[in-house]
Amino acid sequence: DGGITQSPKYLFRKEGQNVTLSCEQNLNHDAMYWYRQDPGQGLRLIYYSQIVNDFQKGDIAEGYSVSREKKESFPLTVTSAQKNPTAFYLCASSTHPGQGAGSNQPQHFGDGTRLSIL
């Protein structure tokens, strides 16, 4: 089955620790995205990538980093600089990159990773 796989489902971070969230897709999509979902705030864009080896900051990139070495994979690292990391993190992909962080096709989402502070 084609889809987007996020792992782990739950993750705990200690003070001063970097953690990496995995996102893999087998949909052959060019564009991939990371969002953060907090209660009452909706989805906020962290980073996006329209093509391998290229990525751009979204609206709330501070304290996060990404890489896009393969088309199928777009891991997100939550660094110790992110002071409020507790949230539900969602990875998405779409077929055709568009202007900026857009696309002329809708996004499809993984089932998320819930990150909490220990």
Add this chain to the structure above:
Amino acid sequence: QKEVEQDPGPLSVPEGAIVSLNCTYSNSAFQYFMWYRQYSRKGPELLMYTYSSGNKEDGRFTAQVDKSSKYISLFIRDSQPSDSATYLCAILINQFYFGTGTSLTVIP
């Protein structure tokens, strides 16, 4: 001002009712809009998407846009308990903008 705003609810209806979910938007230049359904502890699942100029029907679901009022709406006919979820609207301008979601409960 946010690009898209959505009443968080919660909304509770009896089984079989018609449900109306709405979002308001501020930028008339959006290209198309989408509705997602999100169950608890899951990612959003795409329900419908349609271009800014048109409405769309798919089974029990109808997506509409009212440009004069700057509303996008999702109607659910013959609502079922399995429709209980959070519904997110989204529009595309130069990136995707999402509403905060409306929590819906359909009571058997």
